Amino acid sequence: MNNKTFHLVSLGCAKNTVDSNSMAQLLQQDGYSTEEDPAKAEVLIVNTCGFIDPAREESYAVLRDLALEKGKNQLLIAAGCLTQRYGADVVKRIPGIDGVIGTRRWMDICQVVSQLRKEKSPQPLYHLPDAEVVGRSPQGIVGSHIQGSSAYLKIADGCRRPCAFCAIPMIKGTAVSRPIEKILQDAHYLQSQGIREINLIAQDTTDYGHDLGLNDGLASLLTELTKAVPDVDWIRILYAYPGYITDQLIEVMATHDQILPYIDIPLQHAAPEILRKMRRPANMDWVYQTVEKLRRAMPELALRTTFIVGYPGESEKAFATLLDFIKGVRFDRVGVFEFSFEPGTTSEALGDPIPAAVKSERKEHLMLAQQGISLEINQVLVGQRMDVLIEGQGTVAGSTEVISLGRTYRDAPEIDGMVIVEGELPEGELSQVRITGAMTYDLIGVPVTSPES
Ligand code: SF4
Numbered sequence: 251m252n253n254k255t256f257h258l259v260s261l262g263c264a265k266n267t268v269d270s271n272s273m274a275q276l277l278q279q280d281g282y283s284t285e286e287d288p289a290k291a292e293v294l295i296v297n298t299c300g301f302i303d304p305a306r307e308e309s310y311a312v313l314r315d316l317a318l319e320k321g322k323n324q325l326l327i328a329a330g331c332l333t334q335r336y337g338a339d340v341v342k343r344i345p346g347i348d349g350v351i352g353t354r355r356w357m358d359i360c361q362v363v364s365q366l367r368k369e370k371s372p373q374p375l376y377h378l379p380d381a382e383v384v385g386r387s388p389q390g391i392v393g394s395h396i397q398g399s400s401a402y403l404k405i406a407d408g409c410r411r412p413c414a415f416c417a418i419p420m421i422k423g424t425a426v427s428r429p430i431e432k433i434l435q436d437a438h439y440l441q442s443q444g445i446r447e448i449n450l451i452a453q454d455t456t457d458y459g460h461d462l463g464l465n466d467g468l469a470s471l472l473t474e475l476t477k478a479v480p481d482v483d484w485i486r487i488l489y490a491y492p493g494y495i496t497d498q499l500i501e502v503m504a505t506h507d508q509i510l511p512y513i514d515i516p517l518q519h520a521a522p523e524i525l526r527k528m529r530r531p532a533n534m535d536w537v538y539q540t541v542e543k544l545r546r547a548m549p550e551l552a553l554r555t556t557f558i559v560g561y562p563g564e565s566e567k568a569f570a571t572l573l574d575f576i577k578g579v580r581f582d583r584v585g586v587f588e589f590s591f592e593p594g595t596t597s598e599a600l601g602d603p604i605p606a607a608v609k610s611e612r613k614e615h616l617m618l619a620q621q622g623i624s625l626e627i628n629q630v631l632v633g634q635r636m637d638v639l640i641e642g643q644g645t646v647a648g649s650t651e652v653i654s655l656g657r658t659y660r661d662a663p664e665i666d667g668m669v670i671v672e673g674e675l676p677e678g679e680l681s682q683v684r685i686t687g688a689m690t691y692d693l694i695g696v697p698v699t700s701p702e703s
Contacts, residue, residue: 254281263301268395268451293324296312298331310340325366327347327362329350348375349376354381354383355381361377393428393433393436399447399677400639401445404452406426407428412529413529415558415592425461427467430471441481466496468499472506475508483508485509487510489514491531492517500544500548512552514554514556518530520534520571522534528561528597529596555585559586560612560613561597563600581620584624589602625689631685636658640671641655641677653672654673657669658693668692669685671694684696
């Protein structure tokens with residue numbers, strides 16, 4: 251097989267999806283085209299995830315399936331975080347891999363493919379140079395991933411925070427920001443493609459520009475973005491690290507209509523002793539004050555966070571503190587993860603003493619408490635008119651009645667809720683909807699057809 255086609259499987263987070271898209275752009279520039287059917291592609295690439303155990307297992311499973319099905323003239327390349335971290339072990343576990351490229355050097359994909367095509371050897375080719383950090387995106391590549399009329403735009407990669415449970419700094423190295431001009435150029439491209447929503451992503455968006463010598467870099471970037479892409483309706487900030495949400499950032503968010511009153515601050519816990527063990531900011535006064543400032547500046551703010559339960563040393567008392575905290579703050583959205591033991595991280599020495607059953611019970615408990623809060627918050631929205639970004643259509647089960655599915659500003663793609671709207675509304679556009687019903691995570695609405703409706 252020598253048909254210059256590739257089949258790429260992207261696993262893991264939105265940042266990985268952006269890298270996969272960037273690799274695809276590089277290959278296309280090099281004359282390759284995508285092939286949906288893995289059996290027909292010359293090059294098979296899996297952009298793996300190595301963050302926590304279930305994600306690693308999924309990556310191994312996808313690689314294994316492709317390796318088993320692979321024809322003798324096909325090439326299988328393992329890319330991404332798993333290979334950056336475990337290189338030769340991945341090859342040992344999955345015989346049949348021809349090439350290995352780490353996440354720090356995804357931009358070298360064409361060199362790896364071309365070398366493999368030239369000289370296929372029984373030994374896999376390793377492309378894991380001693381780069382300390384993720385390389386910058388090459389020119390000509392748009393660092394984004396488009397889904398309908400929404401896009402993720404990567405502003406930085408890597409992380410310089412010391413969180414004890416996290417393997418990301420080990421995998422990706424310290425934070426590397428993309429130059430502001432490059433981000434604006436990509437945003438321009440997205441605007442020219444009719445994109446309605448840009449979601450800014452990085453491991454830690456609030457750290458944007460630190461390595462470029464910028465002070466309050468995210469606030470400056472947002473200000474520039476609003477000027478550069480006035481036709482993009484929604485700009486959303488994801489992954490803001492606690493402690494770094496400045497007054498200037500809040501002011502920029504509150505004074506620009508394009509920037510959504512939505513923020514995702516992964517707090518991970520609320521008991522200071524656990525936060526200290528996690529090596530995370532443990533000043534809960536800052537959290538309360540910042541939430542208050544954000545809500546004062548943007549009364550319609552949608553606040554999202556995530557927590558880890560079952561971290562080593564999390565006593566019943568510490569868990570109760572967390573439960574009281576979520577009941578007190580009343581977040582709009584909460585994600586809960588069970589602690590996953592990661593060899594090689596700073597928390598390794600603490601082991602994994604909390605039994606799995608206790609972790610899942612705590613997760614359940616937290617989610618149940620949050621479900622009540624989410625429902626109450628959603629019920630307040632009934633009767634309001636909201637802009638909904640329509641993402642698709644469907645039919646009601648058991649009938650031919652058409653419905654549209656979309657999101658309000660309160661819903662980030664893939665992680666938050668949906669709005670189910672009666673009738674067929676234009677896909678990829680913002681439509682005004684009157685909310686008529688509320689569920690725990692989702693809303694129900696009808697299109698606004700006249701100013702009185
Ligand atoms: S902020 Fe902490 S949890 Fe997030 S990527 Fe960085 S080290 Fe990991």
